Amino acid sequence: MKDFDLKLPDSLDAAVGELPSEYSRDGAQVLAGGQDIVTVMKDAIERPAALVSLQRLGLDAIEWDGDGGVTIGATVTIQALAEDPNMEFSLPALREAARSIGSPQIRSQGTVGGNLNQRPRCPYYRHPSVSCFKKGGSVCLAEFGFNKYAAIFGGGPSYYSHPSDLATVLLMLGATVSITGPAGERRVPLSELYLLPEDALDTETVLSPDEILTSVHIPAQPPGARSSYLKFKERASYDFALAAVAVSVTRGDDGVVTEARVVLGGVAPKPWEVPAAARALVGEPMGPQAWTAAGEAAVADADPLEHNGYKIHLVKGLLFRALEALA
Numbered sequence: 001m002k003d004f005d006l007k008l009p010d011s012l013d014a015a016v017g018e019l020p021s022e023y024s025r026d027g028a029q030v031l032a033g034g035q036d037i038v039t040v041m042k043d044a045i046e047r048p049a050a051l052v053s054l055q056r057l058g059l060d061a062i063e064w065d066g067d068g069g070v071t072i073g074a075t076v077t078i079q080a081l082a083e084d085p086n087m088e089f090s091l092p093a094l095r096e097a098a099r100s101i102g103s104p105q106i107r108s109q110g111t112v113g114g115n116l117n118q119r120p121r122c123p124y125y126r127h128p129s130v131s132c133f134k135k136g137g138s139v140c141l142a143e144f145g146f147n148k149y150a151a152i153f154g155g156g157p158s159y160y161s162h163p164s165d166l167a168t169v170l171l172m173l174g175a176t177v178s179i180t181g182p183a184g185e186r187r188v189p190l191s192e193l194y195l196l197p198e199d200a201l202d203t204e205t206v207l208s209p210d211e212i213l214t215s216v217h218i219p220a221q222p223p224g225a226r227s228s229y230l231k232f233k234e235r236a237s238y239d240f241a242l243a244a245v246a247v248s249v250t251r252g253d254d255g256v257v258t259e260a261r262v263v264l265g266g267v268a269p270k271p272w273e274v275p276a277a278a279r280a281l282v283g284e285p286m287g288p289q290a291w292t293a294a295g296e297a298a299v300a301d302a303d304p305l306e307h308n309g310y311k312i313h314l315v316k317g318l319l320f321r322a323l324e325a326l327a
């Protein structure tokens, strides 16, 4: 691995000041838990001259509002999120997503901000000696090559699928992220955080290279809303999602669904909300007929590649099971 400087700033301004305004594979980058950035450096996919650690910035608190909302600091570990005593009762889907990530070691080291900003896991992108669109090349080898793990929605010209379990649930929960850069702080809804490959190839988010994601805010959920996260992974012990669903449902006294939100993970270059699936649930009683209709609506716009059509069946099955569990 190429030598690099380790910067340990003790204020947000100083940290931002260490970061470059333009992206380059050699420019300074943010270091959180190091689970991902060090891997891409070892494989020479990124070659930053410096890493700017967030360790001393005090971004490691989980703060519950009186009204049921919560603000989660960027360097809160995934393990701390999973173990927060209020999480099981207030946000069980987020707890489930946190618990589904990696192994105990990965959860103890990996942070919420790092999880949301981690780079794609596409085997071509991760291969040290393969060039592709994501690394300044002129091709996406997944489009016609090995594309079992690739996107079935939102792909082109690159077809990676987004790896973050937390992002899928946070979008379903209506979260907003706080971002600090040279111009100060801005708040961005999670629905606007991620970019598609058609918008940008050298990044996956709207963050500039000199911006730091400092926290995530989840608003209070609608009264009576119940939510669930279900993930299918190839390896039972620990693995990324082949497909996942985050779903929230609110029912009236008569049992009919009044509000719903459905977000898919592992199937697109960003967490993929499917409003048509939510519409198929609203106005219907919770039951197999509505769950099947929601599944069909969820995959109606899927555009699979040669080896990943199975994700369509996974999404339908996962959504049915997640709704069945909520019922």
Ligand SMILES: Cc1cc2nc3c(=O)[nH]c(=O)nc-3n(C[C@H](O)[C@H](O)[C@H](O)COP(=O)(O)OP(=O)(O)OC[C@H]3O[C@@H](n4cnc5c(N)ncnc54)[C@H](O)[C@@H]3O)c2cc1C
Binding pocket: 029, 030, 031, 032, 033, 034, 035, 036, 037, 038, 054, 074, 078, 100, 101, 102, 103, 106, 109, 110, 111, 112, 113, 114, 115, 116, 117, 118, 119, 163, 164, 165, 166, 207, 211, 212, 213, 214, 238, 239, 240, 241
């Ligand atoms: C074997 C393995 C299995 C895994 N399985 C899963 C899984 O099943 N599901 C899942 O969701 N994740 C999974 N992960 C990812 C893991 O959850 C880590 O969260 C993730 O790798 C990065 O977290 P980190 O804190 O170590 O970030 P780092 O490696 O320090 O940073 C990751 C990237 O984000 C940038 N970054 C970090 N923090 C910020 C910030 N606050 N603002 C701006 N940019 C920032 C860095 O510059 C870097 O580009 C797995 C990882 C491994 C190694």
